[in-house]
Amino acid sequence: MPFVHDSVETTIRELLIDVLGVAPATVAAMTDDTPLFGALPELDSMAVAGLLTEMEDRLDIMIDDDDIDGELFESFGSLVAFAKAKVRE
Amino acid sequence: MxxxxxxxxxxxxxxxxxxxxxxxxxxxxxxxxxxxxxxxxxxxxxxxxxxxxxxxxxxxxxxxxxxxxxxxxxxxxxxxxxxxxxxxxxxxxxxxxxxxxxxxxxxxxxxxxxxxxxxxxxxxKGSSLLKTIIRTRIAGDKEAGKATSEAGLMEAAKTAPIELAGNLLGPVMVAELASIExxxxxxxxxxxxxxxxxxxxxxxxxxxxxxxxxxxxxxxxxxxxxxxxxx
The missing domain is CATH 3.40.50.1820 (Alpha/Beta hydrolase fold, catalytic domain)
Incomplete structure (x- = not known):
């Protein structure tokens, strides 16, 4: 069943809480412009590995590691946009 | 107590x-x-x-x-x-x-x-666990300036143990993880x-x-x- 876009964003918020252990209040306050990589101490390159696999499982998508560049985790908005594009594929 | x-x-x-x-x-x-x-x-x-x-x-x-x-x-x-x-x-x-x-x-x-x-x-699923530790290996290699691919690792794992996220895994282990539920x-x-x-x-x-x-x-x-x- 295809995800509606709002549910993709909700899933990404849940992932940040579940995988990275970011406080729910911090995640709830995130907007498209909120910076992630470099700004969120919980998000390092090792954490990215778990985050991507869990994104695949929960959104039922496949992520080709060639698709991943530095900009993907730049902001909350860029991560959600990437996930939405993958769900649409 | x-x-x-x-x-x-x-x-x-x-x-x-x-x-x-x-x-x-x-x-x-x-x-x-x-x-x-x-x-x-x-x-x-x-x-x-x-x-x-x-x-x-x-x-x-x-x-x-x-x-x-x-x-x-x-x-x-x-x-x-x-x-x-x-x-x-x-x-x-x-x-x-x-x-x-x-x-x-x-x-x-x-x-x-x-x-x-x-x-x-x-x-x-075995495939999810495997993918995460492969990504961890690739991310670590990248930080060390080495370009490693998933396909390259899986090919190498057919004949010899490979190191994934601190675990030295043999060919049978890698093949089983890739396929098992x-x-x-x-x-x-x-x-x-x-x-x-x-x-x-x-x-x-x-x-x-x-x-x-x-x-x-x-x-x-x-x-x-x-x-x-x-x-």
Missing amino acids: SPRPEYRTYHFAGHDEHVLCFGAGSSRQILIIPPLFDEMNRCRRMLVQTMRGLAERGVGSLLLDLPGCNESPAELEGHSLGTWRDAVTAAATQLGATHIAALRGGALIDNGATDLPHWRLAPA PADPAILTVRSLGQDITGSTLWLRTEPQDNPAMSAAIAADLDQWSASCGG
Whole structure:
């Protein structure tokens, strides 16, 4: 069943809480412009590995590691946009 | 007074493997199969707190070391999901387990002792576990200035052990992880996090944490479940 876009964003918020252990209040306050990589101490390159696999499982998508560049985790908005594009594929 | 741990061993493939035990005198003895690889370390404290909670309820529990992990004298590269499954079966027999509880990747190797009731929490697919440790390896290589690809690693893993997220895994282990899903034993109860057990996905966290409320919830569920099916 295809995800509606709002549910993709909700899933990404849940992932940040579940995988990275970011406080729910911090995640709830995130907007498209909120910076992630470099700004969120919980998000390092090792954490990215778990985050991507869990994104695949929960959104039922496949992520080709060639698709991943530095900009993907730049902001909350860029991560959600990437996930939405993958769900649409 | 807090329940005291005891240390036992089971014999498998020429080695004595370590088992952490609580509540040795109890009639119910739940063999706990931990998550695999990094996830095992992240959940260890939460699991041991669960075992203490079970002991306080009068239920015994056993947490085994898989060959090649923790205190094991065995080499990890010589083991596979198949040998781990045999090790779990050997441990269940030698230690007198009455029930089996598996978390995450533990559900990939819990189905050897077919006559015992099984409980699983958040069972994981082998391919997801493999993909995460491959990504961790690629990310580490990238930081060291080396370009490594998933295809290249999988090709290398056909003939020799490869190092993934600190684990030296042999060809059989990698091939099994790529293809295996949990197989259902006859008596099976599956719990999911959030719906059945309130807690957090500690196995995904990069920093190991504990969660006393989750340990208490799992202990209560295991107590109720194990009382309802044999032992």
